[in-house]
Amino acid sequence: MRFIIPVLCVLGFVALLSVPYGCARIVPPSGGPRDSLPPVMVKAVPRDSSLHEPLTGLKIVIGFDEHIQLDNVPQNLLVNPYVKVQPIVELTPDNKGMTIRMKDTLEPGTTYTLNFGKGVKDVNEGNVLKNFTYIFSTGGYLDSGSLRGRVRLARNNKIDSTLMVVLHRHSDDSAVAKETPRYFARLDSAGRFLFENIATGEYSVYALKDAGDHKYHDKSSLFAFYDRHITVTHFTPPADSLVMYAYAEEGPKPKTTTTTKKTTKKEEKKEHKLHLSVIIQGGKQDLLTPLYFQYDVPIGKLDSTQLQLTDTNFVRLPFVFINTDTNHLKYGLRYHWHEDSVYKLIIGKTFGTDTTGVTVLKSDTITFATKRESEYGSFVLRFHNFDLAKHPVLQWVQNDKVVDSMAVTGPTLTRDLYPPGEYELRVLYDTNQNGTWDPGSFFGVHRQPEIVVTPKVPKIKIRGNGWENEYDVTL
Known part of the structure; x- marks a missing residue:
């Protein structure tokens, strides 16, 4: 026993030495996980999807479960169908809601949707309540027509999410240039659009760069049109049932400036x-x-x-x-x-x-x-699911610029000498067989643009020093 006590004393002394000098450090409790959820609507007066609302003087108050901020509402808010005077949107005094005052005289028996896009977010973390939508009707029922589809760029099969899809009741060509559309929808990051709670019936469908007046009058701007009129019903069609390809008919005119320099x-x-x-x-x-x-x-x-x-x-x-x-x-x-x-x-x-x-x-x-020839590579490309009746042309792209193109006339394509590098492959359906992409033309002729599609493996690398490169190109 007399040997146990000294050993315990030594162990206690070592333990004391292991404690750092100085005051004890107080660690504040963590704030928990970061808030990643957007605001949630908890009340609305009138309630969402209400009926028989007045044609004038309508005031809407919407409350959320946390403090919110409004971000560029005039740019984000879409009101369908179109109203000449945009609503006034303001935060409530407690910053946990917003007040919407409809300033325009509304149409009788009409369903209205207010889509705020990215205009509503929380205060603390800036979480966006994407495409928050409030619906009401001035009649006794809600319209249930819907329409969905996609828009891609005809020249390169890419997406421009800044395009807007519009619906016109009138079928003549001049409507898209002279009249305000009935309904509007934005594209998402995948190029998709969706109309909901719209009146059933026949529409002309377009996509355009919105310059503020919602009309198409600049041929150098992106534009797309659907070949025939669409009948909107209560049934929501699949996303791929309506696809439009946007093009710019004319290139932008370069700005020229003239300067005068005095010289001896x-x-x-x-x-x-x-x-x-x-x-x-x-x-x-x-x-x-x-x-x-x-x-x-x-x-x-x-x-x-x-x-x-x-x-x-x-x-x-x-x-x-x-x-x-x-x-x-x-x-x-x-x-x-x-x-x-x-x-x-x-x-x-x-x-x-x-x-x-x-x-x-x-x-x-x-x-x-x-x-030297040794500075080049050779390649063999094998094509799968190519429809030769569409006159496919293989485009070689670098930095989003077509640097070479080759007509596809059979199941394989071979070159003994080709510049090394990384290439993006695209396939042009060359309707007029002139070897280059041609835009569409709407007024009068209704000619769709030639379409470019992307293979399943769009990028290849050609290695030099006589290297033989083989790839399967599948659509």
């Missing part, structure tokens, strides 16, 4: 000359593409006899001259390049003359080399 006669003489540059990516000419060169100002007159392509011994070689630039800046030549070879491009002083008669200072000889 000496500076004017020095500046007034042409500058010519040859375009060779990576320092070596690609074996598969033409050689391009460009001026810094538009050319008014060309003399093709002043352009020569030679080998290193200045033996002239035949080529095809390329002159397709409508801006009169860029020109080129096509030749069957040999690998790892050196060429000379001789451009005479008077090959190009601008509209004022000015040329480059002197003739120029440009020496350049071509790439």
Whole structure:
């Protein structure tokens, strides 16, 4: 026993040494898990889905289970059917609700829906009550018509969720340009739209970029239309039963600005000359593409006899001259390049003359080399579920730009030489067989755009150094 007591004392002393010096640290209790739930409606006066509401002076008070904030309600709120004067929406004094005052005279026997989009959120965490909707009717029943569908971009099969889908009662083409739609719906992130509690009947369906007036009058803006009128019933159709493809008929007109710079006669003489540059990516000419060169100002007159392509011994070689630039800046030549070879491009002083008669200072000889075949890869693509009757064209895309396209005419496609890199594959249904995508045209002709679809494995990688690349491309 006399040995046990000293041992216990030693153990107690060691335990005391293990306690850190200083005051005890007080740890505040955690606040629990983060609130990730949006507000919940707990009351509404009049109640949601109420009937026989007045045509004028309607006031709606909606309460929630927590404090809320309103975020850009004029932009987020959609009222269906359309009202000329938007409601006034304000927070209640306790910030746990909102008051809605309908300022426009309402239509008799009509069901109205108020969709707040992303306009309602809680105060603490900013959790959004997405697409919160309140419904009421000025008649004795609620409309039960519904319509759903999808909108995709025809050019690349992608989604633009900023588009708005609109319904018109009138069937003539001018309605979408001159009249306000009856109903509106936003697209979600997957390009889907849904109309609920709308009146049954026949509608024309469009999708457009809303510039504020809900009308289509700018052909450079995205637009889509459905080929025929839709009859809305009480039955909700599947999402894929109505698909529209948006396009922009005309490209946006570039803004041009004119600046005036005062120069002396000496500076004017020095500046007034042409500058010519040859375009060779990576320092070596690609074996598969033409050689391009460009001026810094538009050319008014060309003399093709002043352009020569030679080998290193200045033996002239035949080529095809390329002159397709409508801006009169860029020109080129096509030749069957040999690998790892050196060429000379001789451009005479008077090959190009601008509209004022000015040329480059002197003739120029440009020496350049071509790439080796080992710098390329080869590929074999095997196609599955391709409908050749739709004239599919395989598009090779980098940075959202089509860099190459190839008609698909059989079950496989092979290339012995192809530039290495990562590519996104798309398939164009080339209706008019011109090799490029064509937009639609609505007014008068009702021509739908050509459609681009995405394979199940949309991205491939072509490896160089003679690597053989094989892929299955399935639609």
